[in-house]
Amino acid sequence: MDKVDNIILVLSGKGGVGKSTLSVQVALGLLRAGHRVGLLDVDLCGPSIPAMLGVEDAEIYESEVGPGQEKGGWKPVYTPLNDDANIENKLAVMSIAFISKNKSQPVIWKGPKKTSFIKDYFINKVQWGELDYLVVDTPPGTSDEHLSLIESFKMSRTKALIITTPQMVAIGDVRRELKFCRKAGLPIAGIVENMSGYVCPHCAECTNVFSSGGGEQLAEKENLPFLGRVPIDPRMAELLDSGRCFEMKPTEDDDDSSWNAINDIVNKLKEIVSG
Amino acid sequence: MSENPEDAPEHCPGVESQDAGKASACAGCPNQNVCASGEARKPDPDIPKIKEALMNVSHKILVLSGKGGVGKSTVTANLALALSQHNEDDENVEVEPAEVGVLDIDLCGPSIPRILGVMGEASHGSASGYSPVYAADNLCVMSTGFLLGEDEAIILRGAKKNRLIKDLLYQVDWGTLDYLLIDTPPGTSDEHLTITNLLSQVGVSGAIIVTTPQEISLLDVRKQINFCKAVGIPLIGIVENMSMFVCPKCSKSSTIFPRIKGGVEGVANEMNLSYLSNVPLDPVIGKCCDQGKSIFDEHPNSSAVAAYKNLATSVIKFCEENQDFVKSSN
Secondary structure (H helix, E strand, O other): OOOEEEEEEEEOOOOOOOHHHHHHHHHHHHHHOOOOEEEEEOOOOOOOHHHHHOOOOOOOEEOOOOOOOOOOOEEOEEEOOOOOOOOOOOEEEEEHHHOOOOOOOOOOOOHHHHHHHHHHHHHOOEOOOOEEEEEEEOOOOOOHHHHHHHHHOOHHHEEEEEEEOOOHHHHHHHHHHHHHHHHHOOOEEEEEEEOOOEEOOOOOOEEOOOOOOHHHHHHHHOOOOEEEEEOOOHHHHHHHHOOOHHHOOOOOOOOOOHHHHHHHHHHHHHHHHHO | OOOOOOOOOOOOOOOOOOOOOOOHHHOOOOOHHHHHOOHHHOOOOHHHHHHHHOOOEEEEEEEEOOOOOOOHHHHHHHHHHHHHHOOEOOOOOEOOOOOEEEEEOOOOOOOHHHHOOOOOOOOOEEOOEEOOEEEEOOEEEEEHHHOOOOOOOOOOOHHHHHHHHHHHHHOEOOOOEEEEEEEOOOOOOHHHHHHHHHHHHHOEOEEEEEEOOOHHHHHHHHHHHHHHHHHOOOEEEEEEEEEEEEOOOOOOEEOOOOOOOOHHHHHHHHOOOOEEEEEEEOHHHHHHHHHOOOHHHHOOOOHHHHHHHHHHHHHHHHHHHOOOEOOOOO
């Protein structure tokens, strides 16, 4: 971790708001901008990242034991696997999904085992090399996994990126997550509101399926930067579900496509992190 | 099952293990002698207390997913409402509405109080335990949400979460209930191990799995199903949530979450589960949840209400036709 310049912890508190989706999109956005980027999936029970990137069958390469070392390190999986994506660097990815032989078998670990796995393997064993950004996807909640990360990372180069959907049911949990961040001394880069509106393909009416405005109101109330809104996009959902997110391209449509929204968020995030 | 103590070393073999107190990791642990003597493998003294607290609860039902944000809490709350309002049997004969309870063990993100319109209420202690909060005459709720301030976070490691769950089970005066629905957090973690272990010993009717149509959700759902099978919890079936979006303006349906492979029905067939119900993605559901209003009152003729009533009927039938699962102790 010594050669990682900036760590972005993607947090929510609420499940299913799009942490993994946005972790992938932010990592890809940074990669397209020419940076060296890693993506660490710390969700041990529900690791979605490899499937979204289409690399769920990849295996971890263990490097040989070097002088003074007791055991070899883990090399991250580098993607895209081919060179079609027209990207200078590759994304370095790590997830427990690479170790699970049977993807349908649950990881049923209690807190202490999760903590020691995260610290011994994800933090100390993975050889990330030099990275400008390490994006870390987390499970929902404020529990062992989150505490392990707070204990392992230097807060001076770590920032939290908070994801919410517009509904009050999500906002409540996210407020708790903000309190957790503040208690832990984890600086917060800002808030992103995901699943913000859906445009009916039949009549073009935009419906606030999961209510509206909650994310921006929360940012204002908590005096935090509001980084942007990402609309519900079935096309993006399909690409992620089928592991083809490198195929995500800008559309020729209107200004509020999810592509533009994510690029705006990435640009604001870079400014905040370097500022 | 006793949870590992807080001061256990990192590679603790587990207090239940045959190596407890004897493994190399045990050296220096303050509990080493206790483990080595076999004390830690004694039966859990909280089980009889939980059995007593739940002795008048006829059917205990877990609502699980694995994946976050698929609508476990929404489905739990609306199933509870549907069960509490179900007043006709298959032959349209009037029946007494059931007494229903909801236990919310999502310790970090307790949504149930908001959804059922009882956020901000307090639970009161008495000689017979803490009283659940009543959302209706025959619908009561217990959640850490009642114990916390609005923004307060529960930041707990595993062992303390387990203690809190046990307290929520036996320190609450549940009274007589036909159904106790238990809403869970996402994942397959300490909370799930604790609740399935406890319920296996006191009796559980089964688990309902909630999912959305996305492949990313189904990845986690398969794990959750295998988890239930591994711990012996019967599976009542699977609920497909957010199946189709119905536009409030033009009333046409569209698919927000495209099905890549067989979808939820595919998983139900593959894993031999009943497909219980299919709930549409209707903006009124989210609105009612946020405002703590009942969709049964606000939009009684919606397809969402029909779907939840359907689900309730299936759950009632399953409970009538099947015995509770209880793990035999030997």
